[in-house]
Amino acid sequence: MEKERVDLPLSEIPASWYNVLADLPKPLPPPLHPSTGQPLKPEDLAPIFPMGLIEQEMSPDRWIPIPEEVRALYRIWRPTPLIRAVRLEKALKTSCRIYFKNESVSPAGSHKLNTAVAQAYYNKKEGVRRITTETGAGQWGSSMAFACLQFGLACTIYMVKSSFHQKPYRRSMMHIWGGEVFASPSDRTQAGRAILAADPETPGSLGMAISEAVEDAVTHKDAKYTLGSVLNHVILHQTVIGLETKRQLELIGETPDVLIGCVGGGSNFGGFAAPFLPEKLANPKLRLLAVEPSACPSLTKGDFAYDFGDTARLTPLLKMYTLGHTFVPEGIHAGGLRYHGTAPIVAHLANLGIVESKAYTQNAVFEGALQFARTEGFVPAPETSHAVRAAIDEALKDDGKCIVFNYSGHGHFDMSAYDAHLAGDLEDYEHPEEKIAEALQHLPKVG
Ligand SMILES: *Cc1c(COP(=O)(O)O)cnc(C)c1O
Secondary structure (H helix, E strand, O other), rough: OOOOOOOOOOHHOOEEEHHHHHOOOOOOOOOOOOOOOOOHHHHHOOOOOHHHHHHHOOOOOOOEEEEEHHHHHHOOOOOOEEEEEEHHHHHHOOOOEEEEHHHHOOOEEEEOOHHHHHHHHHHOOOOOOOOEEEEOOOHHHHHHHHHHHHHHHEEEEEHHHHHHHHHHHHHHHHHHOEEEEEEEEEOOOHHHHHHHHHHOOOOOOOOHHHHHHHHHHOOOOOOOOOOOOOOOHHHHHHHHHHHHHHHHHOOOOOOOEEEEEEEOHHHHHHHHHHHHHHHHHHHOEEEEEEEEEOOOOHHHEEEEEEEEEOOOOOOOEEEEOOOOOOOOOOOOOOOOOOOOOOHHHHHHHHOOOOOOEEEEOOHHHHHHHHHHHHOOOOOOOOOHHHHHHHHHHHHHOOOEEEEEEEEEEEOOHHHHHHHHHOOOOOOOOOOHHHHHHHHHHOOOOOO
């Protein structure tokens, strides 16, 4: 009988994270200091991050041991199941095999908790008492609130204003887990007040919320900032996804032909795909496919350039595919994919031709999500649905291949998006080329 679901015992929770920096065919372009334009030194990051995470950000080591305190929390939901989507395969009448790695089983409902508990742990270890962070759709804020609660840290969350009002129940989760939540831009920070003065009606953006959270951290001694995606240490923590997936595929004698994930900042895709880099380098036929929304097409239409991670230009300059730090995407329902940039690791792999990318508009994505929900039962997050759509399109090629995608999270707090799609009220939005070109003119001039 074919295996429809592969579970690993608790003892197979990975003991180390995999650091892809050790295996890159060309070194990653370094992050630059925002005012000098010089390569960043570890001490430059000390005002916002604990040393434990800064070391991981720049580490050359291939394997980094996972602290026992973090593995103890991973035991709440890891290892996550790898499931074969046999009912979806049947509905598509495909000869392909489709598997998904189910990261939605964490308490917060997404992969984000994999790094949240690790980041809270290193902050706690170095005497930090309060964490500041931003959140878009609320998945990151809720994950960080839960992680802080586990380690006795306070948690201040700047939530993008449009989502603050659109997703009240994610706010409730943050409150349940003890987080304090503010709609961003807020009047609590200089960055927020400046943005509000220029545009009182702004729906907010991740770039703006990051500016507020960073400012809050650097102006308070006992506080540090955490980021839920983009950075190397975040992708490092997320590699538990890919490491488990590799083991699960091996147990059933499968070799993947294409690995698919959605990309906002790039953490779930990076953590899922990076552990397969050695296989990809040995076998160029293995495909790594990153999927993004047409409304925020950083990989497919952005420039590969140094840019700020936030609107107020407080963060280091990162070499990434970017739409410009001034870019404010349309209020699509995949709030977690509305980021102007991408993880440097994912961008670098895309630039080297190792990762390929593809963009979809909302209605195509939700049609895929419905087909998945009606066959496999699980209702995917709008973000995750991008990976679902791409997996379906790969399966429709009917070429007998093995497709594996990362099911980054569930959509239980996104019912208004499903309602809008079912009522035919969802607009397909492609960000206009002239607006992209305009935003790209504001890229900082370096090197
Ligand atoms: C945040 C989020 C994403 C996008 O973020 P990445 O860093 O690109 O992974 C995707 N899916 C879900 C469920 C999320 O919560």
